[in-house]
Amino acid sequence: MTASMRPCIECSSAPDLRTVKADSFLQQLWYHRRARWLLIVLLPLSVLFWVAAAIRRAAFRLGILRKHRVSAPVIVVGNITVGGTGKTPFVIWLADLLHARNARVGIVLRGYGGASTHWPREVQSDTSVAEVGDEAVLHASRTGAIVVAGPDRVAAAARAIELGAEVIVCDDGLQHYRLGRDCEIAVIDGQRALGNRLMLPAGPLREPASRLNSVDLIVCTQRFASDSQSLVEAMSVPAVTATARVVDAVSLATGEKRPLTSFAGSPVHAVAAIGNPEAFFAGLRQVGLQVDARALPDHAALTQADIDFSDSAPVFMTEKDAVKCRGLNREHHWAVPLAVDLNAADMAQVQKLIDAVMRSHAVKR
Numbered sequence: 518m519t520a521s522m523r524p525c526i527e528c529s530s531a532p533d534l535r536t537v538k539a540d541s542f543l544q545q546l547w548y549h550r551r552a553r554w555l556l557i558v559l560l561p562l563s564v565l566f567w568v569a570a571a572i573r574r575a576a577f578r579l580g581i582l583r584k585h586r587v588s589a590p591v592i593v594v595g596n597i598t599v600g601g602t603g604k605t606p607f608v609i610w611l612a613d614l615l616h617a618r619n620a621r622v623g624i625v626l627r628g629y630g631g632a633s634t635h636w637p638r639e640v641q642s643d644t645s646v647a648e649v650g651d652e653a654v655l656h657a658s659r660t661g662a663i664v665v666a667g668p669d670r671v672a673a674a675a676r677a678i679e680l681g682a683e684v685i686v687c688d689d690g691l692q693h694y695r696l697g698r699d700c701e702i703a704v705i706d707g708q709r710a711l712g713n714r715l716m717l718p719a720g721p722l723r724e725p726a727s728r729l730n731s732v733d734l735i736v737c738t739q740r741f742a743s744d745s746q747s748l749v750e751a752m753s754v755p756a757v758t759a760t761a762r763v764v765d766a767v768s769l770a771t772g773e774k775r776p777l778t779s780f781a782g783s784p785v786h787a788v789a790a791i792g793n794p795e796a797f798f799a800g801l802r803q804v805g806l807q808v809d810a811r812a813l814p815d816h817a818a819l820t821q822a823d824i825d826f827s828d829s830a831p832v833f834m835t836e837k838d839a840v841k842c843r844g845l846n847r848e849h850h851w852a853v854p855l856a857v858d859l860n861a862a863d864m865a866q867v868q869k870l871i872d873a874v875m876r877s878h879a880v881k882r
Contacts, residue, residue, distance in 0.1 A: 520608035520782025547712040547721045553778070567716045570692075572652040585671045586697040589623070589683050590878035592871075593698045594768075595691025596709060597728050598721040600815070601792025603738030603761050603770075604704040606650055606855045610759070611702075612660040614867065615684055620669055621663070624656045625673040626689060626869070628666030628814045637667030637676045646841050651816060652688065654840045656751070659854075661683045662686070670696040691732075692723055699874045700733040706793065707739040707758070730754060733778060734870055738857065739798060753868075757863035760793055763800040766851040767832075769839060777853070781805040786832040788824050790817040806833075 529811070542623060545551040576582040594611065596602045608624065615622045630636065631650040640649050642658040653666040661678045666672040670693045674685045690696060712721045729735060735756040765774045785806050789797040790813035800812040809830075813823065819841050824832055832850050834842075839852035859867065 518818050520733055524780040532678065536819075543718070546719075547715075548709050558714075560715070563716040563719040564602060566718070567725065567776050570716070574694065574724075582695070584697040585695060587671065587674045587678055589674070589682060590874050591674065591696065592684065592700055592702065592874060593687045593690045593693075593696070594686075594702045594704060596704050596708075597691065597715065597724045598705075598738055599723060599792070600706075600709075600721060601794075601795075601796060602704045603736075603759065603855075603857065604689060605655065606761060606857045607657050607702075607704055607736055607738065607759055608686060609656065609866075611858075611859045612656075612686055614764045614864075615686070615738070615871070616661055618871070621681050621683040622660070623663040623665065623674065623677030623685045624665070625670055625677055625685060625687050626650075626656070627668055627670070628653050631666060633666075633751070636669065637665045637673040639676070640664040640666050640681065652836045653706070655837050656688070659836070672756065676881040679793060700870060701727055701731075701848050701877055702734045702736060703736045704736045704738060704869075705729075706758075706796075707737045708718040708796075709793070734867070740800060752879060755866055757859060757866050759857040759859055759863075761855055761857050763804065763853050764856050765795075766853050767839075768848060769842065770848045771853060775805065775851075777801065777804045780831055781807075783807065784809055784830055786826050786830055787811065788813065788819070788832065788834045788838060790819065790823050790838050791815055791835055796854075797855075799835060800855070831863060 546555055568861055577584055594604060594608050596604055612622045612624060628650045629652065631648050638649050640653045640657045642654065642656065644654055647664040656662065657664040663677050663682045665673040665677040670687055670690050674696060677685060687696060691701060711726055714720060714722065714726055716722045716725065731752050732754055735754060737756060737758050737759050738761050740761050763777060765776055767774050784810045787798055787801055788811045791797060792815045794812035798808050801808050819838060823840065824834060826832065829831050829849055835852050836852050836854050847858040
């Protein structure tokens with residue numbers, strides 16, 4: 518194996534280019550209304566998906582399938598679309614907000630892509646990404662929360678409480694009805710919204726758009742002032758806007774932090790294996806960088822060849838991708854964190870919801 522093909526720490530083989538092309542093709546269908554002829558083939562499958570989702574939700578609502586409550590308040594953050602909506606940065610922001618209120622936070626999530634042989638798993642910043650997935654390690658690295666991963670969110674939440682969690686934030690659990698919850702927050706990408714508003718696989722929806730009317734709060738992530746607000750304005754539930762922004766780059770080799778603007782004026786490379794890689798690339802361009810972009814499938818394992826180029830120009834990657842390449846000692850590789858900001862009125866709206874959750878749970882106990 519040549520040096521250029523050596524896997525990053527905790528990474529495996531390069532992503533299949535066929536998968537990359539398939540992802541791109543579906544994005545064109547879902548969000549740009551192209552290849553509409555394919556809808557004729559996919560719509561029957563979408564109808565079956567809708568029926569299955571409706572039956573499953575009704576089974577929980579009627580008590581045929583049982584919901585399980587844990588002893589701490591549960592805040593579920595999720596989305597009704599597949600792909601990136603800015604949910605993970607918002608969960609990090611919410612965990613920080615709860616910490617500021619002196620609450621011991623437990624973040625539970627599936628551990629997507631993890632190959633652990635036993636669940637649930639407590640996650641630390643140095644836990645193997647191969648075992649628990651990239652998002653779990655990112656949460657453990659970025660927050661002071663107790664992080665527990667596992668396909669069974671009820672067991673994961675119970676374990677987090679055993680470890681001292683006083684409030685549970687469930688990342689991507691909107692459709693995991695088995696875990697009882699005190700409130701639901703749905704995150705929507707302000708630019709892509711709900712795409713063609715069709716169910717999988719003809720569209721990006723996991724549940725019908727009407728599902729948003731039953732959540733407690735909608736968070737619309739906005740990257741540009743022109744991002745659409747029409748969707749949230751039409752909703753019958755409270756909605757806030759979270760402005761996403763890239764922040765100072767962090768060297769993978771030394772931990773040095775540099776403003777992104779200091780890289781302006783010369784070409785840079787950017788790698789993203791996230792649900793909406795174009796959002797990351799756009800964020801870099803927005804601060805004036807000349808970006809040579811390389812998009813990979815969401816959660817893809819990375820090889821050294823994926824993040825090395827034929828020149829010595831800086832290479833930027835998302836934090837979620839950087840945790841898959843820990844120990845890579847190259848000074849031109851940089852991780853770029855994504856932060857979200859809420860204005861005072863929207864932050865007060867979130868605080869109001871948290872207050873209501875805490876009061877309601879205290880009464881139930």
